[in-house]
Amino acid sequence: MAATTGGTGKDRQGKKPHKNKPTSKKYSHYKVDGEKANRNGFCPRCGPGIFLAKHKDRVYCGKCHYTEFTQKK
Numbered sequence: 001m002a003a004t005t006g007g008t009g010k011d012r013q014g015k016k017p018h019k020n021k022p023t024s025k026k027y028s029h030y031k032v033d034g035e036k037a038n039r040n041g042f043c044p045r046c047g048p049g050i051f052l053a054k055h056k057d058r059v060y061c062g063k064c065h066y067t068e069f070t071q072k073k
Contacts, residue, residue: 041059043064043066046063046066052066057072058070
């Protein structure tokens with residue numbers, strides 16, 4: 001009996017073409033002032049370092065569940 005190792009690699013067609021991924025938008029949330037990077041929207045309960053998520057009608061803290069609703073126009 002001959003043992004098979006699962007293939008010799010001759011069946012492959014070569015490398016797949018590289019797909020470029022879209023760039024991340026996380027850096028668009030920060031503003032650089034000189035040497036310091038700032039981001040608006042810290043949680044008032046948790047303090048600096050915990051950011052508020054900006055939604056269409058509110059801002060929300062994922063850690064302590066603090067929510068501020070924006071005014072409707």
